[in-house]
Amino acid sequence: MSTVPTHLDPEDWDSFRAGAHRMLDDMIDFVAAIRSRPVWQKMPVEIRSELRGKLPEGPVPLEQVHRDFMERVLPFSVGNAHPGFMGWVHGGGTVQGMMAELAAAGLNANLGGRDHAPIELERQVLRWAAEAIGLPAESAGLLVTGTSIANLAALLVARTRHLGPEVRREGLEGRRLVAYASDAAHGCVAKAMDMAGIGSDNLHLVPSDENGRMDLSHLAERLRTDRARGAEPFMVVGTAGTVNCGAIDDLAGLAAFCRAERLWFHIDGAIGALAGISPALKPLFAGIEQADSIAFDFHKWLQIPYDCGGFLVRDAQLLHQTFATDNVYLRRETRGLAGGDLPWPCDLGPDLSRGFRALKVWYSLRVFGRERLAAVMENHCRLAQSLAARIAAEPRLEMMAPVALNIVCFRYRFENDADREMVELAADLQESGEAVVSTTRIKGQVVLRAAIFNHRAEERDLDRLISAVLRLGAVRG
Amino acid sequence: MSTVPTHLDPEDWDSFRAGAHRMLDDMIDFVAAIRSRPVWQKMPVEIRSELRGKLPEGPVPLEQVHRDFMERVLPFSVGNAHPGFMGWVHGGGTVQGMMAELAAAGLNANLGGRDHAPIELERQVLRWAAEAIGLPAESAGLLVTGTSIANLAALLVARTRHLGPEVRREGLEGRRLVAYASDAAHGCVAKAMDMAGIGSDNLHLVPSDENGRMDLSHLAERLRTDRARGAEPFMVVGTAGTVNCGAIDDLAGLAAFCRAERLWFHIDGAIGALAGISPALKPLFAGIEQADSIAFDFHKWLQIPYDCGGFLVRDAQLLHQTFATDNVYLRRETRGLAGGDLPWPCDLGPDLSRGFRALKVWYSLRVFGRERLAAVMENHCRLAQSLAARIAAEPRLEMMAPVALNIVCFRYRFENDADREMVELAADLQESGEAVVSTTRIKGQVVLRAAIFNHRAEERDLDRLISAVLRLGAVRG
Numbered sequence: 008m009s010t011v012p013t014h015l016d017p018e019d020w021d022s023f024r025a026g027a028h029r030m031l032d033d034m035i036d037f038v039a040a041i042r043s044r045p046v047w048q049k050m051p052v053e054i055r056s057e058l059r060g061k062l063p064e065g066p067v068p069l070e071q072v073h074r075d076f077m078e079r080v081l082p083f084s085v086g087n088a089h090p091g092f093m094g095w096v097h098g099g100g101t102v103q104g105m106m107a108e109l110a111a112a113g114l115n116a117n118l119g120g121r122d123h124a125p126i127e128l129e130r131q132v133l134r135w136a137a138e139a140i141g142l143p144a145e146s147a148g149l150l151v152t153g154t155s156i157a158n159l160a161a162l163l164v165a166r167t168r169h170l171g172p173e174v175r176r177e178g179l180e181g182r183r184l185v186a187y188a189s190d191a192a193h194g195c196v197a198k199a200m201d202m203a204g205i206g207s208d209n210l211h212l213v214p215s216d217e218n219g220r221m222d223l224s225h226l227a228e229r230l231r232t233d234r235a236r237g238a239e240p241f242m243v244v245g246t247a248g249t250v251n252c253g254a255i256d257d258l259a260g261l262a263a264f265c266r267a268e269r270l271w272f273h274i275d276g277a278i279g280a281l282a283g284i285s286p287a288l289k290p291l292f293a294g295i296e297q298a299d300s301i302a303f304d305f306h307k308w309l310q311i312p313y314d315c316g317g318f319l320v321r322d323a324q325l326l327h328q329t330f331a332t333d334n335v336y337l338r339r340e341t342r343g344l345a346g347g348d349l350p351w352p353c354d355l356g357p358d359l360s361r362g363f364r365a366l367k368v369w370y371s372l373r374v375f376g377r378e379r380l381a382a383v384m385e386n387h388c389r390l391a392q393s394l395a396a397r398i399a400a401e402p403r404l405e406m407m408a409p410v411a412l413n414i415v416c417f418r419y420r421f422e423n424d425a426d427r428e429m430v431e432l433a434a435d436l437q438e439s440g441e442a443v444v445s446t447t448r449i450k451g452q453v454v455l456r457a458a459i460f461n462h463r464a465e466e467r468d469l470d471r472l473i474s475a476v477l478r479l480g481a482v483r484g
Numbered sequence: 485m486s487t488v489p490t491h492l493d494p495e496d497w498d499s500f501r502a503g504a505h506r507m508l509d510d511m512i513d514f515v516a517a518i519r520s521r522p523v524w525q526k527m528p529v530e531i532r533s534e535l536r537g538k539l540p541e542g543p544v545p546l547e548q549v550h551r552d553f554m555e556r557v558l559p560f561s562v563g564n565a566h567p568g569f570m571g572w573v574h575g576g577g578t579v580q581g582m583m584a585e586l587a588a589a590g591l592n593a594n595l596g597g598r599d600h601a602p603i604e605l606e607r608q609v610l611r612w613a614a615e616a617i618g619l620p621a622e623s624a625g626l627l628v629t630g631t632s633i634a635n636l637a638a639l640l641v642a643r644t645r646h647l648g649p650e651v652r653r654e655g656l657e658g659r660r661l662v663a664y665a666s667d668a669a670h671g672c673v674a675k676a677m678d679m680a681g682i683g684s685d686n687l688h689l690v691p692s693d694e695n696g697r698m699d700l701s702h703l704a705e706r707l708r709t710d711r712a713r714g715a716e717p718f719m720v721v722g723t724a725g726t727v728n729c730g731a732i733d734d735l736a737g738l739a740a741f742c743r744a745e746r747l748w749f750h751i752d753g754a755i756g757a758l759a760g761i762s763p764a765l766k767p768l769f770a771g772i773e774q775a776d777s778i779a780f781d782f783h784k785w786l787q788i789p790y791d792c793g794g795f796l797v798r799d800a801q802l803l804h805q806t807f808a809t810d811n812v813y814l815r816r817e818t819r820g821l822a823g824g825d826l827p828w829p830c831d832l833g834p835d836l837s838r839g840f841r842a843l844k845v846w847y848s849l850r851v852f853g854r855e856r857l858a859a860v861m862e863n864h865c866r867l868a869q870s871l872a873a874r875i876a877a878e879p880r881l882e883m884m885a886p887v888a889l890n891i892v893c894f895r896y897r898f899e900n901d902a903d904r905e906m907v908e909l910a911a912d913l914q915e916s917g918e919a920v921v922s923t924t925r926i927k928g929q930v931v932l933r934a935a936i937f938n939h940r941a942e943e944r945d946l947d948r949l950i951s952a953v954l955r956l957g958a959v960r961g
Contacts, residue, residue: 011856013863015578015787015939020516023579024509030583031508032501034590039497047821050601058604062612062761065853069580072850076587076843083601084593085821094821095813100592101492102500103546106507108589110553112789112844113511115577116561124527124560127535135539152629153837163679178683181658194811195836202640202834204681206655250813284539306837310492312589314839334671335925336572336727336933343911344524344562344571344920357679359672360630360783362791366553367589376543379488386490434820443821448812456813462492 023069030073037081038088038102041463045440046091050083086443090463091471094437094445096250096278096307096414099461104312107370111363118361120337120354122347129352129365135372136303137319139283140276141296147323149356150305150364153316154277157302159199160330160356162186162242164300164320165271166203167329169241175329178204185209185233188244189221191251193275196244210244218409219254221245223264230268242271247292247301248278251447251456253412255279259294266297276303277316279412285381288388291411305368308384308413310462315364326355387413387459394457394469403477407454415457416449419480426453428483435479442472500546507550514558515565515579518940522917523568527560563920567940568948571914571922573727573755573784573891576938581789584847588840595838597814597831599824606829606842612849613780614796616760617753618773624800626833627782627841630793631754634779636676637807637833639663639719641777641797642748643680644806646718652806655681662686662710665721666698668728670752673721687721695886696731698722700741707745719748724769724778725755728924728933730889732756736771743774753780754793756889762858765865768888782845785861785890787939792841795833803832864890864936871934871946880954884931892934893926896957903930905960912956919949 017023057079087097116125129150137146151157166174170182184205188196190212197207211233213226226243233240243265245256258274265272274280274295280303282288283295295301300320305311320326331354340346353359372380391413398404398417408416421428430453433446444457457472494500534556564574593602606627614623628634643651647659661682665673667689674684688710690703703720710717720742722733735751742749751757751772757780759765760772772778777797782788797803808831817823830836849857868890875881875894885893898905907930910923921934934949 011859013859013939015576015580015852015856015860016515017579020512024512027508027512027579027583028505031504031586034587035497035501035504038493038590047600049599049823050604054601055604058601058608059611060608062615063850063853065855067850067853069583069847069851072847073583073587076847080601080605080843081587081591084591085598085600085602087594088590088592095594095598097594098592099492100589102494102504102590103492105586105589105592106504106546106550109508109582109586110511110550110558112577112582112585113515113565113579114558114561115565115575115582115789117564117572117574117783117790121562121572122526123524123562124531124535124557125562127527127532128557131535131537134536138539152835152839155835155837156633159679159834166681174681174683175678176683176685178661178677178686179656179658179681180683181656184655194809194814198807198809198834200655201652202636203679204643204651204656206651206653206657208653209655304837306594306839312592312839313594314835314837316837330675332671332675334727336922337671338907338923340907340911343914345911345914345922346526357636357675358629358632358791360632360781360791360793362629362783362789366557370546370549370553373540373544373549374546375492376540378541379492379543382488382490383492430815430817434817434822437820437822445813445822446815462490 026070033077034105035102041089044089046089046443047086047437048083048440054079090461090465090468091442092461093457093459094443096458096460098307098310099463100312101310101371103374104367104371107367108312111366114363116363118352118363119359120351121344125363125365126352128369132365132368132372133317133319136317139281140301141283142319142321145323146319146321147326147355148317148319149352150315150317151356152314154275154302154304155195155198157316157318158196158275159202160318161273161300161302161320162199162203164326164329165242165273168271168325172328183238185211185238185240186242186244187211187213187226187229189213189215189246189256191215191219191249191254192244192246193250193277196275219249219252221256223257223260240270242273245274247274247276247280247295248412251449252408252416253278253414255291255411258292262294262297272299274298274301276301278307281309282384284377285384287385308460309380311367311371315368330355383462390459390464390469391415393466397469397473403480407449413459416447416454418452418454419476422484429453429455432480432483436475439475439479441475503547510554511582512579518566521566523566523920524563524914525560525917531556567938567942567945568919569938570934570936571920573935573937575784575787576940577789578787578848580851581844581848584844585789588843591840593840595829595840596836597828598821602840602842603829605846609842609845609849610794610796613794616758617778618760619796619798622800623796623798624803624832625794625796626829627792627794628833629791631752631779631781632672632675634793634795635673635752636679637795638750638777638779638797639676639680641803641806642719642750645748645802649805660715662688662715662717663719663721664688664690664703664706666690666692666723666733668692668696668726668731669721669723670727670754673752696726696729698733700734700737717747719750722751724751724753724757724772725889728926729885729893730755730891732768732888735769739771739774749774749776751775751778753778755784758786759861761854762861764862785937786857788844788848792845807832860939867936867941867946868892870943874946874950880957884926890936893924893931895929895931896953899961906930906932909957909960913952916952916956918952
């Protein structure tokens with residue numbers, strides 16, 4: 008007979024417990040000493056090739072698996088926990104959020120439905136998000152992986168509003184739906200149009216002005232043209248913090264426009280929506296509270312560990328009509344575990360099995376409080392202004408876009424082949440381990456882009472970035 | 485000036501560390517003593533109403549937030565960590581997986597793209613999944629929240645194959661796509677058709693036989709009819725473990741049919757696909773290795789903490805063509821952090837920000853090893869057969885479906901109003917805290933459904949279930 012256990016609990020709980028405490032210490036040590044590490048370093052080829060083995064047949068001690076993680080994975084991660092990380096848009100995470108993830112994983116709740124406390128917590132953090140944004144408490148929504156899925160969910164609700172709930176059964180049937188966003192909108196909006204079967208070409212990109220905001224007169228003109236040719240405009244997507252430079256569309260203007268034209272007003276607020284918790288930043292987003300739906304990320308500026316986004320829809324019933332299903336194996340009852348408040352989360356979005364993302368948000372918002380989270384955001388905007396001022400003062404550097412929030416686009420003044428050199432300079436910088444910025448294109452030129460989203464970022468991180476850019480740029484000419 | 489910190493690190497690391505160790509002990513204690521708890525208990529109304537407060541303004545000590553969690557949330561969770569939980573299809577989770585989630589949250593990697601070790605780990609666990617299923621190592625895929633999204637992703641790849649990559653830009657444009665699944669398929673397949681804009685009515689449900697398997701002659705007939713009326717069949721979805729009773733379609737038969745008819749062969753393997761790690765169970769899934777795409781869940785039978793599903797597509801290039809995008813702010817380079825192996829995960833699925841789900845899979849598969857995970861699954865199938873035998877031997881109970889894997893559908897023989905009484909009996913049982921089963925409908929009748937997915941389940945949990953059902957059933961008549 009086999010002696011392999013038929014359960015997965017530790018054979019020796021005391022020994023497991025001791026090992027688990029060492030693992031916890033390792034992770035706390037990692038975060039506490041994050042400044043002493045390079046921001047990023049490339050994974051050596053030999054370690055990479057060690058990760059190509061077959062499915063393990065027998066057990067490996069937890070301590071050894073953990074050691075492999077600490078030695079072969081952790082040092083070669085993306086680096087966004089480090090205050091010198093300013094690439095793309097990555098939150099830094101927190102050890103408090105880490106502990107909440109531990110608790111969530113230990114409890115292992117499935118938040119697809121049923122009557123239990125974790126779902127109440129998710130409803131609570133969504134009401135907090137609605138409060139921060141200014142949407143009514145009766146708005147409905149969900150936590151999801153991130154804004155890509157959140158934008159898709161909102162788009163499907165807008166589709167239901169335009170075509171009626173029968174679109175779910177009948178499909179699009181050749182209807183020529185058209186939506187609008189600015190040409191500075193994130194690519195995931197077009198991808199949502201693609202996945203929904205409407206087609207990304209039917210997201211009409213309206214030019215943005217020199218500040219990166221959608222040009223409303225172009226939008227009006229485009230709408231007229233589309234209607235004249237028989238297309239069916241159904242949605243406008245405003246952006247609350249563009250990916251390139253953090254620009255915020257005229258949300259109040261868009262809201263008024265959508266009301267007048269009877270279009271669904273969705274906001275991609277991946278970067279900025281939750282900045283509404285800061286009284287200093289909130290005025291920048293005036294009009295956001297008029298959205299029909301809004302998508303946002305907790306794992307970016309709010310520093311919740313990955314992944315964690317969300318969306319809210321003002322018309323809770325329409326959201327329900329978009330996602331609710333009726334299956335015999337998921338009967339809702341008036342009592343027992345299949346009872347509880349309706350709707351179940353699985354009726355408000357695409358997933359049926361859902362992790363307890365809400366716990367890390369609940370822990371973080373309570374442990375830090377609104378005021379401190381707002382202070383982090385406001386500090387990032389101050390740091391971005393400071394960085395912009397220092398770039399403007401350096402003869403070899405040049406600012407490439409206005410700083411709306413916490414993103415700074417700039418370039419090194421290369422004499423020749425500037426685009427190529429800029430790409431190489433970004434890689435030089437990353438490989439130096441001193442700072443990480445990414446690149447993008449502004450007015451056709453490759454630029455360096457520093458997005459200050461790590462709560463540990465300080466002036467000295469800007470010093471280090473600037474001196475590294477100047478030093479490495481000078482080497483290239 | 486405000487004294488609110490502008491970062492989120494603990495003010496006092498030693499005190500944080502001490503609290504974190506107590507939190508860890510609490511969670512280990514919870515799991516180690518899970519049997520001493522009721523499987524489920526309803527959250528009291530007064531606690532529920534305490535969860536309705538406003539967004540907290542100032543900080544709450546981590547210890548207090550954690551105490552609130554331990555006292556007001558954890559006791560009223562869904563109960564699936566308990567061996568007496570046999571409702572719906574919920575994995576039990578493990579403390580080893582919990583520790584991996586801690587590590588993942590501390591590292592806080594974003595696996596959307598870029599050159600870092602966490603992405604290599606995800607590629608590794610996907611190769612392991614391919615190995616377990618029997619797909620080629622060159623298959624491509626992703627970890628996602630669960631099979632609902634995995635089925636959607638696979639459906640979109642099948643759509644690309646049928647309509648060409650230009651469908652992404654142009655949309656469905658009135659094409660009359662049709663797909664097939666059995667009437668025992670999970671509702672999320674129809675929901676994927678809905679979200680993709682094809683319409684759930686265009687998922688044609690083929691009758692299943694008395695064993696819950698798709699009737700292939702009906703499928704052939706339906707295909708002929710659909711083609712004759714000008715529809716465009718593009719995909720057949722086989723099920724590897726139906727939600728009601730764990731039935732497995734004739735996957736080899738479906739594979740041959742799809743090859744002959746040039747249809748995409750997708751498998752919804754939420755329940756059973758990964759049972760391929762067991763040599764004893766693998767033969768039940770013969771043909772699974774011929775799928776064009778397959779969706780599966782790690783958080784079900786493999787006991788990985790929620791949420792964690794995945795999908796694999798045999799034609800990696802087609803998957804890439806379905807999801808890849810080209811954005812200036814996401815340039816891929818030949819070196820630096822934007823270098824590394826292509827494609828980036830964001831080019832293989834819907835999400836751009838992606839958590840480090842792979843770590844809990846990597847930890848679990850290594851710590852437990854294939855053999856032990858297989859032993860858990862095999863034990864569940866034995867327990868299900870044992871439960872079925874005991875039900876068959878009880879005069880007041882009746883088996884309602886054959887047991888294909890680890891799901892047992894049965895009923896109490898009520899004299900009157902059997903459907904209503906069965907629903908009440910399930911709720912009685914849940915409220916007793918002794919065991920949790922859910923309900924479904926088989927041949928028009930409401931039945932109790934025990935799905936044995938918790939690795940801690942033993943014969944004594946079946947004893948407790950049977951005696952509670954008999955006792956509570958007798959009270960109702």
